[in-house]
Amino acid sequence: MKSLQKQAIFENEVLVRFDLFKSLFLTLPFQRVKHTGTILPFFATHCQKGVADKLPPEEIIDSFFGQYEQYVQEDDRIDFLFRIVQYIERQVVLFDAVEDSSFKALGKTDDTEGLDALFKSVQNNPELKKQIAKKLKDFSVRLVLTAHPTQFYPGPVLGIINDLIESLKADDIQNIHLLLQQLGKTPFLNKEKPTPVDEAASLAWYLENVFYKVASEIHLRVDAELEDTDKSGKQLVELGFWPGGDRDGNPNVTWESTRKVASLLRTILFRCYYRDFRVVRRRITFQGVQEPLQKLQDIFYENSFNPSEDAVDLTDEILTNLHAARKVIVEQHGSLFVELVDDLIHKVNTFGCYFTTLDMRQDSSILRETFNHLSAKYPEETGISGTEYQESAEAKQAAIKFTEAKLDLEESPDSLIEDTVNVIRLVKDIQRSGSERAAQRFIISNCQKAADILGLVQLFLWQGWTKEELHMDFVPLFETVDDLKHAAEVMQTLYTHPWYAEHLRSRGNKQTIMLGFSDSTKDGGYLMANWSIYKAKIELTAMAREHEVDLVFFDGRGGPPARGGGKTQRFYASMGREIENKHIQLTIQGQTISSQYGSLDTARYNIEQLMHAGIISELKQREGDTLTDQQKRVIDQLAHESHQKFLNLRHDPLFLKYLEVLSPLKMLSSINISSRPVKRNSDRELRLEDLRAISFVTSWSQLKQNIPGFYGVGTALKWAEDNNLWSVVQNLYATSGMFSTIIDNCMMSMTKSNFDITSYVQDDKTFGEFWKGLYEEYCRTKEYVLKLTGAKHLMENYPVERLSILEREKIILPLLTIQHYAIRVLNEGNISEEKKAVYEKLIARTVYGVVNAGRNLA
Known part of the structure; x- marks a missing residue:
């Protein structure tokens, strides 16, 4: 019965409304559009019948054109086919918008519940409330936005979709009609390939318009529901970012594009702060707050519109002035509008001066080449020759002395080696401008040996980093079936390596391991990929617990099931006792971003589902989730x-x-x-x-x-x-x-x-x-x-x-x-x-x- 009810709601709220609004296309003041829209149903029906009859595509197309005298010439036929494509592209946009606008009417989907159910369960259960509050002290959900192209809408079309959703919610026919006209005239194609910076700017729309608001709201809600007074800066919802930092197999990502993206992210964040601050300034017009508000005005404005290339982290200075203004408002003005200041304080605590962590990623083979080049070029400074490094895993580990130096590339033998050296140096500048949270992870793709991680550590020490100031997490990425089999052995070597174990302790004894579904599916097929990753998680968890390491799994889960996606919340809710699940970290991309995190409603719902899944998997585990x-x-x-x-x-x-x-x-x-x-x-x-x-x-x-x-x-x-x-x-x-x-x-x-x-x-x-x-x-x-x-x-x-x-x-x-x-x-x-x-x-x-x-x- 429940399924029938959901089906009926979907039919009424989505399918019926889609057919209704689809008819608006025929009223658009474009003759060619109207003609195409009139003939499309006949073409679609013809294709459906032809496919059902298992006919070849050329027979389907030719028999359709045979019914129309005006489509005798090949050029006329091709022109018609292009117009059909353009029309259907816009129908897809309309369907997306109608479905997304019906999100609240449809209610919860078929996945797990969100935070509403969780908070309801603790209302009369103080013990469970304490357990959840304790769990949240060391729990987070990190969503890492990637530029992988599983959706091809350019920025202007995304803007139309979002405006269309709001108009559909309000049944604003006049505005819907105008937006469809805009859609009809807006190109769906990029004239040129986007650069990594273009991709970053496109994804930054979601940071600015969705995650900036939703992440902060969820933090506030959890604090209020659990009556949490601890404001120590812990983050329940973290954001990560790959465009501009992910250079694995993408020669178009250079250290210059990484620098531009880091600056872009910081600037966009300050513009968000500046917009909020203008509301504060408009309301807080009292005596005694002029000085801190003027300082904040200068900070927010300058960093929004005149960003410096030598920017520094201003988080403490911003918070100091906000708290100074708040103190005056509370003590002298009856806390009038203090909630506006509190909201901005909370956002600054959440995002600092960095907005989202910019991850670096490169293939292990490039990192090895860089290591070999520097060790061969500077044998005295490194105490190692390149040939030693290439001999065997044992020789590699023995050869790495962890020496500190500043090794320059006078002549670049390879652009990728030059980029590796420059980006390692650049990370220090990014951390200076936004704290270590701005860039704190380097991911090693195709990681096969412990030496792949240790070699990267040494590269950092050869580029001016000291052991004491190495505020970096080195993240191995295991992806192929064979690499997943040996992942626990690699980590055993690292956990027992004296220098690396010491470095881990300096990082809170926390180790992040990335497991990728993409190449494992391509390598081993659907079932083997899923099982290999699950089994690796069990083995890696056991290894981490043996060495008292706080393990964080970072899942490279693309949108489709073939890339690890699908029902993500249910997957995380089903982790048994043998798998560490304190932190949920996963990549989101393409349509996954726009369909699940493209609006305030959907983003809030899906993030809360992930949080619920992570909490419930530990506190209310089903017996069957721990396999016999x-x-x-x-x-x-x-x-x-x-x-x-x-x-x-x-x-x-x-x-x-x-x-x-x-x-x-x-x-x-x-x-x-x-x-x-x-x-x-x-x-x-x-x-x-x-x-x-x-x-x-x-x-x-x-x-x-x-x-x-x-x-x-x-x-x-x-x-x-x-x-x-x-x-x-x-x-x-x-x-x-x-x-x-x-x-x-x-x-x-x-x-x-x-x-x-x-x-x-x-x-x-x-x-x-x-x-x-x-x-x-x-x-x-x-x-x-x-x-x-x-x-x-x-x-x-x-x-x-x-x-x-x-x-x-x-x-x-x-x-x-x-x-x-x-x-x-x-x-x-x-x-x-x-x-x-x-x-x-x-x-x-x-x-x-x-x-x-x-x-x-x-």
Whole structure:
């Protein structure tokens, strides 16, 4: 009954309103728009029937044009297809806005509860209230914004979406009509690839307009509910930032762009403060407060509009003046408007002079090259030769003497080495301008040995940092299946290394470890990736507890299940006793940012859900969330069977060729969506290990096959049934939040799949059998997940999300038909270079629309 109620609400609040407001497109004063809108329903219906009949895309397109005499010429047909794409792009925006505007009407989604339920439970339970208050003393949620391109809306379109949401909430038809006109005239494409600084500026919109308000509000609410008087500057909601700092595989990120982004973040924060301060100044017009308010006026204004290149951390000075003004207001003016000052004090305590921590990230191979170059260039100063460092893990660790020096690069042998040296020096300047919280982490991608971390520590000491002033956290990133297996061994070496153990103590004995889902999914398949990370967390937690280290897991969770996303709150609520869960840290990107954190309402709700998940996972653990030894063995076997199935697919000589020929993979590099290249080592032939996970997942999602989100699961479940383990798997789904979340996320990926679109491939001489193998595993997985969950159709227990996905898939089906048609035309060849460029542009435009509609892709 509850599901039916939710479904009815969604149909009324979203689907009916979408159809209503969609009709406004036909009233826009653009003749071409009106004509396209009139004919689009016929084209969409034609595509739906053609796909259902499993027709090739060129047959669907050609038979449609055969009904209209005005579309005889190829140029007229292409022009029409472009107009269809442009129209659907704007329909997607409208659907996003209608759905987001209905957030409150829809109520809570199908995930875990938020802080309301938590605070209600403590009203008559003082003991639980004490437990939660104690838990929150050492608990935080850190959201790290990344520029990974899983949404392609440019800044102006994002602005229209947000304005449209507010107008839809108010049913302001006149303004909605005006905004749709603006949308009709606003380009959806970037003319040039964005720079890292452009990406930072785009994401800063969310910092300024959403997180600045919401993070502070949540802090205030928790303090009030729990009657917490401790104002020592602890942070429940922390923010991290990657644009400008994440240089792994992105040569466009340089130390200069890092410097610009750090300055940008600081300036935007001071502008937020200045806006709030103007309200304070307008109300606080009393005697005795002029001096501190004038000092604050000067600080906020100068740092907002005349930022200095040699800026320093002014947090203490700001707070001193705010408290001085507050004291006068309380003692001499009856606390009139003191709440305005308190609000600003709280925000300054929350954000200081830095706003968000700018993380640095680089691949271990680049860091090793830098180490080798400096040690070879300065053997006397370092006491080590480059050849020693390259010999073995033991030789590397023995060779690192942790000497302090200032080693310059007189001649740069490589731009990446030069950047590494310069950014290490730059971090010190960033810390000076915003405290160590402005930049305190360096993440080592592809971390394989303890020496990768120790070598980076030494690089800092060779660039003017001293052991006493090394206010940095060194974060290994373990991502491939093999690296995850050896992660605990690497950390054991570090925890027992005398110098590193001493450094950890100086950092509060806290160690952050990043675990990445992206490459592990690409490397081992969906089930193995999830299990490898979960198992690594258990092993790493045990190792940290043995050495009394406060362990923080930082999860590289992208938007889609194929990249570790999906039902994130449920995942964190299901951590058992064997996994450290004091702090929740995860990356958010693309549509995850805009759909879950794009407005005050959604951001507040989703952050509170994460907080609730972290608190409840420790205080009210379900018994089944701590796996038994038998359950671990069964999941391990399931993962092994799934991994073998995925490896067989990966090793098929057609695997990458299939993506290159049938998906828009090759076109992704020419689309102006991101400052990052589609693949690492872009100067050599495409290899799977070089292909970025986002490009990998995006390509499969454009095919509507979503292989990274389900492949191998059906084979593993069938194996369990064949080996009399089905009852164990059923019990796992019923009792383990981790396992049920994996299965539910798998069903989400499958709901976004539609093999009918590519069914024509089964007759292809080259790829026919390969396609059939993919489809067989899809059918097998669907059969077994439905059997396991007892559902009649995928996502039966999540009716709101299911309806949203199905409507979005319906909207973009014509885009996919056009895309596959254009790809087929290009593959056939025999067209001029001019026409080839036109079809490539058409494909690129469909990619934008499909990804924007997908909300987390696969």
